[in-house]
Amino acid sequence: MPKKICVEDAVGKQLSHDITEIRKGEFKGRAFKKGHVIRHEDVCHFHRLGKQHVYVDAQEKGYLHENEAVVCLAEAFCGHGVFWEGEPAEGKLKLQAAHDGLLKVEVPELTQINMLGELMCATRHTNTMVKAGDVVAATRAIPLLIDRKVVAAAVSITSEKGGILSVKPLKKASVGILITGNEVYHGIIDDQFESILRSKIDSIGSVVKEVAFAPDSSRFISETITRFIASGVDLILTTGGMSVDPDDVTRMGVIEAGAVECVYGSPVLPGAMFMIAYIGNIPVLGVPACGIYHTTTMLDLIVPRVLAGDRIGRKDVAVMGHGGLCLDCKTCQYPLCPFGK
Numbered sequence: 001m002p003k004k005i006c007v008e009d010a011v012g013k014q015l016s017h018d019i020t021e022i023r024k025g026e027f028k029g030r031a032f033k034k035g036h037v038i039r040h041e042d043v044c045h046f047h048r049l050g051k052q053h054v055y056v057d058a059q060e061k062g063y064l065h066e067n068e069a070v071v072c073l074a075e076a077f078c079g080h081g082v083f084w085e086g087e088p089a090e091g092k093l094k095l096q097a098a099h100d101g102l103l104k105v106e107v108p109e110l111t112q113i114n115m116l117g118e119l120m121c122a123t124r125h126t127n128t129m130v131k132a133g134d135v136v137a138a139t140r141a142i143p144l145l146i147d148r149k150v151v152a153a154a155v156s157i158t159s160e161k162g163g164i165l166s167v168k169p170l171k172k173a174s175v176g177i178l179i180t181g182n183e184v185y186h187g188i189i190d191d192q193f194e195s196i197l198r199s200k201i202d203s204i205g206s207v208v209k210e211v212a213f214a215p216d217s218s219r220f221i222s223e224t225i226t227r228f229i230a231s232g233v234d235l236i237l238t239t240g241g242m243s244v245d246p247d248d249v250t251r252m253g254v255i256e257a258g259a260v261e262c263v264y265g266s267p268v269l270p271g272a273m274f275m276i277a278y279i280g281n282i283p284v285l286g287v288p289a290c291g292i293y294h295t296t297t298m299l300d301l302i303v304p305r306v307l308a309g310d311r312i313g314r315k316d317v318a319v320m321g322h323g324g325l326c327l328d329c330k331t332c333q334y335p336l337c338p339f340g341k
Contacts (some may be wrong), residue, residue, distance in 0.1 A: 004053050007046045010038045013056040016065070017144050018090050021049055030089050034067060054145075062148055066091025069119070069141040071203070076155040077121060077139060079104075079120050079163025091141040097130040097167045102308040105137075105166040112157050118142050118150045123165065125341045129304055130167060138166055168308040173235045174227035175204040178221065180250050181240040185215040192292045193239040204304060214253075217240060221253025225284065229257075235283055235306065237299075242273045242288040251275060254284050261263060263314050267321030268340075270328075271298025274311050283312075292319055295332040299322075301340040 005013075014035050021031035030040070031049060038054070046054065065073070067088040074084040074093045081098045097103070105126035114120055123137040130136055142149075158164050177197050183189045191213070198208050210231060214220045221238070228236055241250030251264055259277035264286070266274045273314075274297075275286030283306045290297050301320065305312060323341045 001038055002085070003053055007038070007052060007054055009041050010056050011040055011055050012042070013038055016055045018053065018067075018321045019046070019049065019054070020090060034065065044230045051099060053287060059134065063145040064141075064148055066141040066144050066146060069146045070139060072151050072192070073119060073121070073139045073141070073154055076158040077137065077164050079161065080165035081167030081169070082136060082163065082165045093139055094135045094282060095106055095137040095139065095165060096110070097134045099131055099167060099169055101130065101167040101169040102304050103128045103136050104166045104168055104308075105131045106158075106161050109157050109161060113154045116150055118151055119154060121164070127301075127340070128307060129335065131223055153190075161289050162178055170304060170307040171206075171234065171309070173201075173307055174233050175201050176207040176209055176225075176231070176233040176236045177211045178216045178224055178228070178236065178238045179211065180216065180238060180253075182215045184192050184240070186211045193287070195236055195286060196291060197287070200300065200303070204307065206235070206307065212270075216249055218249040218253040221250055222256035225254065225257040225279070229279060229282060233282070235285070236279075236302075237285050237287055238275075239287045239291065242286050243276060254279075259284055261311075263312070263317055266298050266317050266324070268298040268301065268317075268324035268326075270294040270296075270326055271324075273299075274298040274302070276302065276306075276317065278311070294326065294328070296326060296334040296339060300334065 008245050014037055015032055018030050018034050019032040024026045070088045070091050070093050074095060078084060078095055081101060082095050083098050084093050103124055103126060105123050107126060110121060119141050121137055121139040177194060178191050179191055184191045194211055200210050212224050214224050225236060237249050239250040254277050255262060258279045262277040264275045266272060270290035273288040277284045285302060287299050291299055323338055326339045
Protein backbone atom coordinates (compact mmCIF):
# COMPACT_ATOMS: atom_id res chain seq x y z
CA MET A 1 0.00 0.00 0.00
CA PRO A 2 1.18 3.61 -0.45
CA LYS A 3 3.12 4.92 2.53
CA LYS A 4 1.87 7.91 4.46
CA ILE A 5 4.69 10.42 5.04
CA CYS A 6 5.03 14.09 6.01
CA VAL A 7 4.73 16.54 3.15
CA GLU A 8 8.17 17.97 3.98
CA ASP A 9 9.70 14.50 3.62
CA ALA A 10 7.90 13.89 0.31
CA VAL A 11 9.84 16.48 -1.72
CA GLY A 12 11.20 14.78 -4.81
CA LYS A 13 8.73 11.90 -4.61
CA GLN A 14 5.70 11.19 -6.80
CA LEU A 15 2.16 11.47 -5.52
CA SER A 16 0.25 8.18 -5.72
CA HIS A 17 -3.16 9.92 -5.92
CA ASP A 18 -4.85 13.15 -6.95
CA ILE A 19 -5.22 15.92 -4.37
CA THR A 20 -8.53 17.82 -4.45
CA GLU A 21 -8.86 21.51 -3.65
CA ILE A 22 -12.15 23.14 -2.65
CA ARG A 23 -12.59 26.89 -2.38
CA LYS A 24 -16.19 27.60 -1.40
CA GLY A 25 -18.08 29.37 -4.14
CA GLU A 26 -14.97 29.54 -6.34
CA PHE A 27 -13.42 26.22 -7.27
CA LYS A 28 -13.54 22.48 -6.81
CA GLY A 29 -11.06 20.36 -8.69
CA ARG A 30 -7.63 18.82 -8.83
CA ALA A 31 -4.83 20.77 -7.20
CA PHE A 32 -2.17 18.11 -7.73
CA LYS A 33 -2.31 15.22 -10.16
CA LYS A 34 -1.28 11.64 -9.46
CA GLY A 35 2.38 11.27 -10.46
CA HIS A 36 3.21 14.90 -9.65
CA VAL A 37 6.75 15.22 -8.32
CA ILE A 38 6.46 17.23 -5.11
CA ARG A 39 8.60 20.38 -5.01
CA HIS A 40 9.69 22.55 -2.09
CA GLU A 41 7.36 25.31 -3.25
CA ASP A 42 4.40 22.88 -3.11
CA VAL A 43 4.71 22.31 0.64
CA CYS A 44 2.89 25.52 1.62
CA HIS A 45 0.11 24.74 -0.86
CA PHE A 46 -0.39 21.32 0.72
CA HIS A 47 -0.56 22.95 4.15
CA ARG A 48 -3.20 25.42 2.92
CA LEU A 49 -5.24 22.41 1.82
CA GLY A 50 -4.96 20.96 5.30
CA LYS A 51 -2.58 18.24 4.14
CA GLN A 52 0.25 17.45 6.52
CA HIS A 53 0.84 14.02 5.02
CA VAL A 54 0.67 12.47 1.54
CA TYR A 55 0.89 8.97 0.06
CA VAL A 56 3.81 8.30 -2.24
CA ASP A 57 4.71 4.60 -2.39
CA ALA A 58 3.61 2.21 -5.13
CA GLN A 59 0.48 0.16 -4.70
CA GLU A 60 0.32 -3.47 -3.66
CA LYS A 61 0.32 -6.22 -6.26
CA GLY A 62 -3.22 -7.21 -7.17
CA TYR A 63 -4.61 -3.69 -6.91
CA LEU A 64 -5.26 -0.94 -9.42
CA HIS A 65 -5.02 2.76 -8.77
CA GLU A 66 -8.44 4.46 -9.00
CA ASN A 67 -7.58 6.21 -12.27
CA GLU A 68 -6.35 3.01 -13.93
CA ALA A 69 -9.41 1.14 -12.70
CA VAL A 70 -11.93 3.67 -13.98
CA VAL A 71 -10.43 3.57 -17.48
CA CYS A 72 -11.00 -0.21 -17.53
CA LEU A 73 -14.58 0.33 -16.36
CA ALA A 74 -15.33 3.06 -18.90
CA GLU A 75 -14.00 0.93 -21.74
CA ALA A 76 -16.21 -1.97 -20.66
CA PHE A 77 -19.37 0.06 -20.06
CA CYS A 78 -19.39 1.92 -23.40
CA GLY A 79 -21.36 0.15 -26.10
CA HIS A 80 -22.27 1.38 -29.58
CA GLY A 81 -22.79 5.13 -29.69
CA VAL A 82 -21.19 5.88 -26.29
CA PHE A 83 -17.62 7.07 -25.67
CA TRP A 84 -15.34 8.61 -23.09
CA GLU A 85 -12.41 10.96 -23.50
CA GLY A 86 -9.83 12.88 -21.51
CA GLU A 87 -8.03 11.89 -18.36
CA PRO A 88 -9.74 10.49 -15.28
CA ALA A 89 -9.81 12.73 -12.23
CA GLU A 90 -10.16 11.33 -8.71
CA GLY A 91 -11.04 7.95 -10.19
CA LYS A 92 -14.01 9.31 -12.17
CA LEU A 93 -14.94 9.51 -15.87
CA LYS A 94 -18.01 10.76 -17.73
CA LEU A 95 -19.48 8.76 -20.61
CA GLN A 96 -21.05 10.63 -23.53
CA ALA A 97 -23.37 10.06 -26.48
CA ALA A 98 -21.53 9.86 -29.79
CA HIS A 99 -24.62 10.83 -31.78
CA ASP A 100 -28.27 11.76 -31.39
CA GLY A 101 -30.59 8.90 -30.51
CA LEU A 102 -32.25 6.81 -27.84
CA LEU A 103 -30.19 5.87 -24.79
CA LYS A 104 -30.35 2.20 -23.84
CA VAL A 105 -29.20 1.03 -20.42
CA GLU A 106 -28.86 -2.66 -19.54
CA VAL A 107 -30.49 -2.16 -16.16
CA PRO A 108 -30.06 -5.68 -14.68
CA GLU A 109 -26.35 -5.66 -15.54
CA LEU A 110 -25.98 -2.14 -14.16
CA THR A 111 -27.49 -3.36 -10.88
CA GLN A 112 -25.10 -6.32 -10.75
CA ILE A 113 -22.14 -4.02 -11.25
CA ASN A 114 -23.26 -1.64 -8.52
CA MET A 115 -23.69 -4.62 -6.17
CA LEU A 116 -19.96 -5.38 -6.37
CA GLY A 117 -18.88 -2.52 -4.13
CA GLU A 118 -15.66 -0.49 -4.58
CA LEU A 119 -16.99 0.95 -7.86
CA MET A 120 -20.12 2.59 -9.21
CA CYS A 121 -21.88 3.66 -12.37
CA ALA A 122 -24.72 6.21 -12.43
CA THR A 123 -26.73 6.66 -15.64
CA ARG A 124 -29.62 8.59 -17.10
CA HIS A 125 -32.88 6.66 -17.52
CA THR A 126 -33.02 4.04 -20.23
CA ASN A 127 -35.09 5.04 -23.30
CA THR A 128 -34.16 8.71 -22.85
CA MET A 129 -33.62 10.78 -25.99
CA VAL A 130 -30.10 12.27 -26.05
CA LYS A 131 -28.05 14.53 -28.27
CA ALA A 132 -24.47 14.04 -29.44
CA GLY A 133 -22.10 15.02 -26.64
CA ASP A 134 -24.66 14.64 -23.84
CA VAL A 135 -23.35 13.00 -20.69
CA VAL A 136 -25.27 9.73 -20.33
CA ALA A 137 -23.41 8.20 -17.37
CA ALA A 138 -20.51 8.57 -14.97
CA THR A 139 -18.42 5.83 -13.41
CA ARG A 140 -16.01 5.91 -10.51
CA ALA A 141 -13.64 3.71 -8.54
CA ILE A 142 -14.52 4.45 -4.93
CA PRO A 143 -11.34 3.62 -2.96
CA LEU A 144 -7.92 4.91 -3.95
CA LEU A 145 -6.82 1.36 -4.68
CA ILE A 146 -9.27 -1.20 -5.99
CA ASP A 147 -8.94 -4.96 -6.15
CA ARG A 148 -8.24 -6.13 -9.69
CA LYS A 149 -10.71 -8.99 -9.18
CA VAL A 150 -13.55 -6.52 -8.57
CA VAL A 151 -12.73 -4.62 -11.75
CA ALA A 152 -12.48 -7.90 -13.68
CA ALA A 153 -15.89 -8.95 -12.35
CA ALA A 154 -17.48 -5.70 -13.55
CA VAL A 155 -15.87 -6.07 -16.98
CA SER A 156 -17.07 -9.68 -17.19
CA ILE A 157 -20.68 -8.65 -16.52
CA THR A 158 -20.60 -6.31 -19.51
CA SER A 159 -18.85 -8.67 -21.92
CA GLU A 160 -21.92 -10.58 -23.14
CA LYS A 161 -23.80 -7.35 -23.87
CA GLY A 162 -20.87 -5.54 -25.44
CA GLY A 163 -21.28 -2.75 -22.89
CA ILE A 164 -24.16 -1.65 -20.68
CA LEU A 165 -24.79 1.67 -22.43
CA SER A 166 -25.61 2.36 -26.06
CA VAL A 167 -27.28 5.06 -28.12
CA LYS A 168 -29.49 3.84 -30.96
CA PRO A 169 -30.07 6.33 -33.81
CA LEU A 170 -33.67 6.86 -34.85
CA LYS A 171 -34.80 5.77 -38.27
CA LYS A 172 -35.90 8.67 -40.47
CA ALA A 173 -39.29 7.21 -41.18
CA SER A 174 -41.81 7.90 -43.91
CA VAL A 175 -45.08 8.21 -41.98
CA GLY A 176 -48.68 7.72 -43.00
CA ILE A 177 -51.39 9.36 -40.87
CA LEU A 178 -54.92 7.98 -41.02
CA ILE A 179 -57.56 10.11 -39.30
CA THR A 180 -60.79 8.22 -38.71
CA GLY A 181 -64.32 9.18 -37.68
CA ASN A 182 -67.53 10.00 -39.53
CA GLU A 183 -67.74 13.49 -38.08
CA VAL A 184 -64.32 14.48 -39.49
CA TYR A 185 -64.65 12.52 -42.74
CA HIS A 186 -67.98 14.19 -43.58
CA GLY A 187 -66.80 17.65 -42.51
CA ILE A 188 -69.12 17.99 -39.53
CA ILE A 189 -66.18 19.00 -37.33
CA ASP A 190 -62.68 20.17 -38.19
CA ASP A 191 -59.77 17.79 -37.71
CA GLN A 192 -57.40 18.72 -34.89
CA PHE A 193 -54.99 15.78 -35.10
CA GLU A 194 -53.02 16.38 -38.29
CA SER A 195 -51.11 19.49 -37.18
CA ILE A 196 -50.30 17.93 -33.79
CA LEU A 197 -48.96 14.71 -35.29
CA ARG A 198 -47.03 16.53 -38.04
CA SER A 199 -45.28 18.61 -35.39
CA LYS A 200 -44.30 15.54 -33.38
CA ILE A 201 -43.04 13.66 -36.44
CA ASP A 202 -41.05 16.66 -37.67
CA SER A 203 -39.44 17.12 -34.26
CA ILE A 204 -37.83 13.65 -34.36
CA GLY A 205 -36.52 13.95 -37.90
CA SER A 206 -39.10 11.86 -39.77
CA VAL A 207 -41.42 12.92 -42.60
CA VAL A 208 -45.19 12.70 -43.06
CA LYS A 209 -45.63 11.13 -46.49
CA GLU A 210 -49.41 11.00 -46.66
CA VAL A 211 -52.49 11.96 -44.67
CA ALA A 212 -55.83 10.27 -45.31
CA PHE A 213 -59.29 10.43 -43.77
CA ALA A 214 -61.65 7.51 -43.25
CA PRO A 215 -65.22 7.08 -41.98
CA ASP A 216 -66.10 4.61 -39.23
CA SER A 217 -65.77 1.66 -41.59
CA SER A 218 -63.34 -1.16 -40.85
CA ARG A 219 -63.14 -2.02 -44.56
CA PHE A 220 -62.31 1.57 -45.54
CA ILE A 221 -59.70 1.77 -42.80
CA SER A 222 -58.16 -1.57 -43.81
CA GLU A 223 -57.97 -0.58 -47.47
CA THR A 224 -56.34 2.78 -46.64
CA ILE A 225 -53.72 1.11 -44.45
CA THR A 226 -52.98 -1.39 -47.23
CA ARG A 227 -52.54 1.50 -49.66
CA PHE A 228 -50.19 3.27 -47.23
CA ILE A 229 -48.01 0.17 -47.01
CA ALA A 230 -47.94 -0.23 -50.79
CA SER A 231 -46.75 3.39 -51.06
CA GLY A 232 -43.72 2.59 -48.89
CA VAL A 233 -44.46 4.08 -45.47
CA ASP A 234 -42.38 2.87 -42.49
CA LEU A 235 -44.79 3.89 -39.73
CA ILE A 236 -48.56 4.36 -39.59
CA LEU A 237 -50.41 6.52 -37.07
CA THR A 238 -54.18 6.17 -36.76
CA THR A 239 -56.38 8.53 -34.77
CA GLY A 240 -59.90 8.21 -33.45
CA GLY A 241 -62.07 5.14 -33.05
CA MET A 242 -60.01 3.84 -30.12
CA SER A 243 -62.58 3.80 -27.30
CA VAL A 244 -65.35 1.33 -26.49
CA ASP A 245 -68.27 2.77 -28.47
CA PRO A 246 -69.83 0.37 -31.02
CA ASP A 247 -68.78 2.59 -33.93
CA ASP A 248 -65.14 2.70 -32.81
CA VAL A 249 -63.86 0.26 -35.42
CA THR A 250 -60.30 1.46 -36.02
CA ARG A 251 -58.74 -1.54 -34.26
CA MET A 252 -60.86 -3.92 -36.32
CA GLY A 253 -59.74 -2.18 -39.51
CA VAL A 254 -56.07 -2.49 -38.47
CA ILE A 255 -56.51 -6.20 -37.78
CA GLU A 256 -58.29 -6.71 -41.11
CA ALA A 257 -55.28 -5.10 -42.80
CA GLY A 258 -53.14 -7.94 -41.46
CA ALA A 259 -51.95 -6.69 -38.08
CA VAL A 260 -50.50 -9.14 -35.57
CA GLU A 261 -49.20 -8.70 -32.03
CA CYS A 262 -51.91 -6.14 -31.45
CA VAL A 263 -51.62 -4.63 -27.96
CA TYR A 264 -54.58 -2.47 -27.02
CA GLY A 265 -54.62 -0.56 -23.75
CA SER A 266 -51.69 0.71 -21.70
CA PRO A 267 -51.01 1.51 -18.02
CA VAL A 268 -50.07 5.06 -19.01
CA LEU A 269 -52.13 8.21 -18.47
CA PRO A 270 -52.74 9.94 -20.79
CA GLY A 271 -52.83 7.03 -23.22
CA ALA A 272 -54.84 4.23 -21.60
CA MET A 273 -56.55 3.38 -24.93
CA PHE A 274 -53.35 3.45 -26.98
CA MET A 275 -52.78 0.66 -29.52
CA ILE A 276 -49.56 -0.88 -30.85
CA ALA A 277 -49.73 -3.39 -33.69
CA TYR A 278 -47.48 -4.66 -36.47
CA ILE A 279 -48.19 -5.47 -40.10
CA GLY A 280 -45.02 -7.32 -40.99
CA ASN A 281 -42.30 -5.00 -39.70
CA ILE A 282 -44.39 -1.84 -40.00
CA PRO A 283 -45.62 -0.45 -36.66
CA VAL A 284 -49.21 0.81 -36.52
CA LEU A 285 -49.86 3.11 -33.57
CA GLY A 286 -53.42 3.94 -32.59
CA VAL A 287 -53.65 7.34 -30.91
CA PRO A 288 -56.72 7.99 -28.73
CA ALA A 289 -58.41 11.38 -28.31
CA CYS A 290 -56.10 12.33 -25.40
CA GLY A 291 -53.51 13.15 -28.09
CA ILE A 292 -55.47 16.32 -28.83
CA TYR A 293 -55.89 17.55 -25.29
CA HIS A 294 -52.53 16.69 -23.69
CA THR A 295 -49.10 17.93 -24.75
CA THR A 296 -47.37 14.65 -23.87
CA THR A 297 -48.93 11.18 -24.01
CA MET A 298 -48.07 7.53 -24.52
CA LEU A 299 -47.34 8.39 -28.17
CA ASP A 300 -44.31 10.48 -27.17
CA LEU A 301 -42.90 7.56 -25.17
CA ILE A 302 -43.42 4.96 -27.88
CA VAL A 303 -42.49 6.66 -31.17
CA PRO A 304 -38.77 7.07 -30.36
CA ARG A 305 -38.59 3.43 -29.32
CA VAL A 306 -40.16 2.04 -32.48
CA LEU A 307 -37.95 4.30 -34.62
CA ALA A 308 -34.92 3.01 -32.71
CA GLY A 309 -35.88 -0.52 -33.74
CA ASP A 310 -37.63 -1.77 -30.60
CA ARG A 311 -40.48 -4.19 -31.25
CA ILE A 312 -42.93 -3.38 -28.49
CA GLY A 313 -44.97 -6.18 -26.92
CA ARG A 314 -47.39 -6.53 -24.02
CA LYS A 315 -44.66 -6.89 -21.38
CA ASP A 316 -42.87 -3.76 -22.65
CA VAL A 317 -46.11 -1.87 -22.26
CA ALA A 318 -46.97 -3.39 -18.87
CA VAL A 319 -43.76 -2.22 -17.18
CA MET A 320 -44.48 1.36 -18.27
CA GLY A 321 -47.10 1.62 -15.52
CA HIS A 322 -44.23 2.47 -13.16
CA GLY A 323 -43.68 6.15 -14.01
CA GLY A 324 -46.60 6.17 -16.44
CA LEU A 325 -48.66 8.81 -14.65
CA CYS A 326 -48.44 12.29 -16.16
CA LEU A 327 -49.02 15.00 -13.55
CA ASP A 328 -50.64 17.22 -16.17
CA CYS A 329 -48.59 20.25 -15.13
CA LYS A 330 -49.84 23.66 -16.20
CA THR A 331 -46.63 24.10 -18.18
CA CYS A 332 -45.37 20.80 -19.61
CA GLN A 333 -41.71 20.18 -18.72
CA TYR A 334 -41.35 16.82 -20.49
CA PRO A 335 -38.80 15.23 -20.80
CA LEU A 336 -37.46 16.99 -17.68
CA CYS A 337 -40.01 15.23 -15.46
CA PRO A 338 -40.78 11.73 -14.13
CA PHE A 339 -43.28 10.84 -16.88
CA GLY A 340 -42.29 7.68 -18.73
CA LYS A 341 -39.40 6.97 -16.39
